[in-house]
Amino acid sequence: MEFEKGTVVISKAGRDKGYYMVVLDEADGYVIVADGKERPLDRPKRKNPKHLQKTNRRLSLEQLTDKKLRTTLRDQSLSFRGKEIS
Secondary structure, eight states, X not given: OOOOTTEEEEEOSSTTTTOEEEEEEEETTEEEEEOSSSSOXXXXXXXXXXXXXXXXXXXXXXXXXXXXXXXXXXXXXXXSSSOOOO
16 A cells, blocks of 8 residues: 555554554655654654555645644544544
8 A cells, every 4th residue: 555745644553553643754665654742753653554544634744843743633633533642
């Protein structure tokens, strides 16, 4: 499954199950994601793509900061079911 940069995803497995994250990149068969809080942009997480569920939402990664990312994911998570990122 291909993940485009900026796609909002939901973690389906692991300690972060149910959390919303944004795709930053793909490398070596893994997807690099961040949420702005537990995984800031300068310390992203490497996730197996089968543990992620795509949403139909996309974010622009230009001039994205951790605070903007947290706020955006929190606002978008209110329109989805699942855990909120605060």
